Amino acid sequence: MKLQKNTMLALYSVLEFAARPGEHVSAGEVAARHGESAHHLAKVLSELVRAGIVESVRGVGGGYRFTGNPRRLTMLDVIQLFEPLGEDRHGAADAVDRALGEVLDEIDQTAAATFGSITISTLLQMVRRAAEKK
Amino acid sequence: MTVTARGKTPTTAPRRAAKTSASAKAAPSAKAGKEAKSATARTAPAAPAVPRVRSVRAGDLPAVIALDATVTGLHKADYWQRVYRRYGVAGQGLRHFLVAVRGDARDAEVCGFVIGEVRDWEFGSPPCGWVFAIDVDPHCRLGGVGTALLAGMRERFRRVGVDRLRTMLARDNTLLLSFFRSQGMTAGRLIPLEIDISDEAPAPAASSATAAQELR
Numbered sequence: 001m002k003l004q005k006n007t008m009l010a011l012y013s014v015l016e017f018a019a020r021p022g023e024h025v026s027a028g029e030v031a032a033r034h035g036e037s038a039h040h041l042a043k044v045l046s047e048l049v050r051a052g053i054v055e056s057v058r059g060v061g062g063g064y065r066f067t068g069n070p071r072r073l074t075m076l077d078v079i080q081l082f083e084p085l086g087e088d089r090h091g092a093a094d095a096v097d098r099a100l101g102e103v104l105d106e107i108d109q110t111a112a113a114t115f116g117s118i119t120i121s122t123l124l125q126m127v128r129r130a131a132e133k134k
Numbered sequence: 135m136t137v138t139a140r141g142k143t144p145t146t147a148p149r150r151a152a153k154t155s156a157s158a159k160a161a162p163s164a165k166a167g168k169e170a171k172s173a174t175a176r177t178a179p180a181a182p183a184v185p186r187v188r189s190v191r192a193g194d195l196p197a198v199i200a201l202d203a204t205v206t207g208l209h210k211a212d213y214w215q216r217v218y219r220r221y222g223v224a225g226q227g228l229r230h231f232l233v234a235v236r237g238d239a240r241d242a243e244v245c246g247f248v249i250g251e252v253r254d255w256e257f258g259s260p261p262c263g264w265v266f267a268i269d270v271d272p273h274c275r276l277g278g279v280g281t282a283l284l285a286g287m288r289e290r291f292r293r294v295g296v297d298r299l300r301t302m303l304a305r306d307n308t309l310l311l312s313f314f315r316s317q318g319m320t321a322g323r324l325i326p327l328e329i330d331i332s333d334e335a336p337a338p339a340a341s342s343a344t345a346a347q348e349l350r
Binding site for chain 2: 109117121125
């Protein structure tokens, strides 16, 4: 399974902001960490602002701050802002397409359930555990 | 029996302060309330007390039944009596029915429960601990009750030499899936499969009807 570039950037950003609650983090800092241009990242961040997950503060000492609830916001909530998970395969006329569609739907549903069950708080725990293992 | 819980807090909503049943019942006087308010305004709100986890007792059943009814919308007293006999009275060792309680011993209140058992060699799997029901009073959520219950179950399973814990949930049970994920659980080696057999079912014989009755 592969997520689109903007979706991955959004997840990186949300994790970055959620790991530093109350702190204003600049887009430039996040962009540099992930080898992306601040201009490109700004488009992703504006979507997160619109969704109420982060807020932007202008001026000196400004930046972005996490405003979501890390114990309730899930990976799925973030992913769906940037890309649909799965596609509508209903109404396929061909029997082979319908059968293949059933299999692909099953995979999509499992993926959605997995992303929907992992909160940002849990993902941060996983990041910490992964760092300890290194 | 299924693992049950419903509802989902909005993703960006501020977390509501947990109110325990105990605090709702033992409301302080107006004056005492004012004093308490001014005192708490200067300090951070006190974290809810960590619940105690212990084996279920007969006296806990009404609270368990009420809690289940709150969450599922179904009042199943007979069913819970059967579960109590099997996992409470005849439990311990391989079967466990635990409750989380808050408050002192005299007026402790049940704020959650968990039920599980050790199952061995199902589908070739070595003995493992199964959690098949867990519920937390909706007013006590995000207060560590579920974590304490699961920790109690893990400890009891470890005591009998079990090194793996399993559960099974509906895909759309986001709240409980998130809870188990937060406890470090991930997708396991086994994949559940199912099929709708309602079209194939023969007319129930008398014994089958009795069995069907028992399932209700």
